[in-house]
Amino acid sequence: MKVLLSPSIAFLTKYVCKLFFLCLLFIPTVSSETFRVALYHKGNPPYSIITENGPSGIFVDIFKRLEQLTPHKFVYRELPVARALKEFDEGNIDIEPGVNEQWRQARKIVGLYSIPFEISTEVIVFKKENAINTINDLYDKHVGIVRGYSYPNFEKAFNENKIIKVENLSESILLKQLITNRLQYVFIGFRTILYYQQQPIYKQLAIGEIVSEVQAKMRIHPSKAHFLPELNAGLKLMLENGDIEKIYQKYQ
Secondary structure, X not given: OOOOOOHHHHHHHHHHHHHHHHHHHHOOOOOOOEEEEEEEOOOXXXXXXXXXXEEEOHHHHHHHHHHHHOOOEEEEEEEOHHHHHHHHHOOOOOXXXXXXXXXXXXXXXXXXXXXOOEEEEEEEEEEHHHOOOOHHHHOOOEEEEEOOOXXXXXXXXXXXXXXXXXXXXXXHHHHHHHHOOOOOEEEEEHHHHHHHOOOHHHOOEEEEEXXXXXXXXXXXXXXXXXXXXXXXXXXXXXXXXXXXXXXXXHOO
16 A cells, blocks of 8 residues: 655655755765866866866866865866776776766776766767668768767677777867768767757757667776765755756756
8 A cells, every 4th residue: 555645744754865865975084085087188068168267067067066065175187088098997087977887898997886967868960961860871881989988889880890980089079070071970969969059060960869878977986985975975965956957957
């Protein structure tokens, strides 16, 4: 039999749960720490935006909020994706934001993962005159991806050269290659292409089918496993309070 809570009891239950997570956040660890966070070279807006004034974007805003909720600090290292993965393996990066464990199964250090805070959607993008009907239409075509990004559903086709993978350092470079007809198709984050399409030059690009849709999490180096409960508590509180949603809305 399903038991329905009265509004007052339901409110109290939610309040107690929230209080529990607040308490978890402020349980003192050995001391405050500084964690090294990877941001991809040249950025992948709106998640990370790299300018001469320093980094900004969704991930940076999330960590700024976590600095308010915990005693810890976060510093950023701007690296190409492949280099960031290597630095994580070697223990020189503590956190890689916005990834899924499926993407890192082949790495030397798979890492630990936070609770999810977003659904990460990747799409195929092309000029309208190069429209395709299905993913199978990509066979024998060149497709641009960011070096170090993983698309498990396409690895077999890539390895067998049924789809010719062309790697480059960043989304911005891939989109420039698309505009100048050096590439006909690229895989890119849905939020990322929407962000770039605020610029008139990219409005001519069409968004095709979804190529990947997974939960986005924080990847933590195993040497920092003690931080994971605090991180999860902070993210959960931010999700419940609407902080995460407000951050994403800021960059729409």
